[in-house]
Amino acid sequence: MTRKLSKPPYLFLRLGSIAVALIIMATAFAYVSGWLDPQRLTPDRIINTFEANAGIHEGYRRNHAKGICVSGEFVSNGNATGLSRASVFERGRRVPVVGRLAVPGPNPVIADGKPLVRSFALRFSLPGGEEWRTAMNAMPVFSVSTPQAFYEKLEASKPDPETGKPDPRKIAAFFAAHPETQAFRDWAKTAQRSSSYANLAYNSLNAFRFIDASGNVQVVRWGLVPEAPFTPIRDAQLKNPDFLYSELQARLEQGPLRWHLVVTVAGPGDPTDDATKQWPDSRRKVDSGTLTIKRMQDQEHGACRDINYDPLILPEGIEGSDDPLLSARSATYSESFNRRAREQAEQPPSSASTDDAHDDSQETQS
Amino acid sequence: MRNSMHHQAGFSLIARVLHWLMALMVITMLFVGAGMVATVSERHAWLLQLHKPLGITILLLVIVRIGVRWAHGTPPLPSDLPLWQRLAAKLSHLALYALMLAMPLIGWTMESAGGYPVILFDGVTLPALVEASPGLYSTLRFMHTWLAYTLFLIVQLHLAAALFHVLVRRDSVMPSMSTGPLPGAKRSKG
Secondary structure (H helix, E strand, O other): OOOOOOOOOOHHHHHHHHHHHHHHHHHHHHHHOOOOOOOOOOHHHHHHHHHHHHOOOOOOOOOOOEEEEEEEEEEEOOOOOOOOOOHHHOOOOEEEEEEEEEEOOOOOOOOOOOOOOOEEEEEEEOHHHOEEEEEEEOOOOOOOOOHHHHHHHHHHOOEOOOOOOEOHHHHHHHHHHOHHHHHHHHHHHHOOOEOOOOOOOEEOOOOEEEEOOOOOEEEEEEEEEEOOOOOEOOHHHHOOOOHHHHHHHHHHHHOOEEEEEEEEEOOOOOOOOOOOOOOOOOOOEEEEEEEEEEEEEEOOOOOOOOOOOOOOOOOOOEEEOOOHHHHHHHHHHHHHHHHHHHHHHHOOOOOOOOOOOOHHHOOOOO | OOHHHOOOOOOOHHHHHHHHHHHHHHHHHHHHHHHHOOOOOHHHHHHHHHHHHHHHHHHHHHHHHHHHHHHHOOOOOOOOOOHHHHHHHHHHHHHHHHHHHHHHHHHHHHHHHOOOOEEEEOOEEEOOOOOOOHHHHHHHHHHHHHHHHHHHHHHHHHHHHHHHHHHHHOOOHHHHHOOOOOHHHOOOOO
């Protein structure tokens, strides 16, 4: 180009329109990132609320912080191949499983006898690098049906600075505003704590879609049904804040623990997007195979430590449903994992943990 | 410089198609990435499902594009362009290529280090590039975020410069990437 550039007409208008284009793009990016929208429910906000309620327990999950790593295998009996083409259900298929038994709450040293609910998370390692991760709870329904209600419940449970305990009036107000919590509350009123992790049934609560070999879709929920019979907690157990650990150890010394992975198929009209509602007992149930747990490790050193049990990590043949809690769990667990991974990276393995008031019984996270 | 030895005033058709296609994909990717970590709604799940295959597609296309650029070179910049603008053009293009290449690789490695299966679409899982390691995951997660913001800023600079060429300088730069060589601008150099 040899022609001398002349000053174009309306130079300021031209420069101004460049500026406007950049500002529009930057504003759109800021909006999408949530920076202009402080009311939006983000994974950060939910995890910040957990931390505000309970403090930061570095290196631990922000919820269900106290747990035990377990491992074993799942052996499929082939009964669910008609429901899902996922390779995990092929007849005779054996897949290794790394699991985690836990109690809810952000406190990694809470007394085992305190929480009513317990949880069981599993990672099935399928052929070809596929994985199926699921995080189940030992209860029949979830307390809320939307991420917003979950967040409001978390806010209502914020400890009162005076008493150090949640304000019962705020909790009552939350329940009054959320009638969908009724089924959970009714269950919680009568439910008994069990003597063990091993004798509980754990449920997916959220619905999922099973896709069979011809592409047909069935909406399902799944759960683990224990072979060990339920026995209630004994008074002597309550004296040991870690009784679930020693109890499980004693059982595993006797032999492996077994659960049946039972898939429940939704009937017409059953809610697929509402984890507060049970499906009728008459729904078709398929026992798809047996989970055998053979070993356990403490969570500070076990293989489950670095696994994020994101319920939307699914193999081909299983998909998430329209339940809004699934995406929220996925997003929030991921943020919890990001934070504890960072804390683990920053904390040299040899240094002692001094992060909380319960550190006398605390082992160091590496 | 290799590119100024080429006697052409516009980018090849393949280079132009790759440029506009990837511009759309990279900008989409930046918004998808920013949006998916800032919501707990269903958008999180489907944006994440879009993010991975789109990222791998960008990785494959940028490799092709580097090959095309290597083979065809680039048309010369206008000869009256001030030196600092030439330098800015070279450096920002280098940064754009480096980031388009690095971002998908960091994302893939990061997911591997986080112990996550890298699922492109149903039944297609990419191999892990590294062993699971929370420390490495954490470092790469940090890099992925901040390099994304850097990429967004450089894309903005690139857009500003392109508009400056169109609206203020009114030179051969935009035609070289849009319609191809300008009729009056052929073999202006060399």
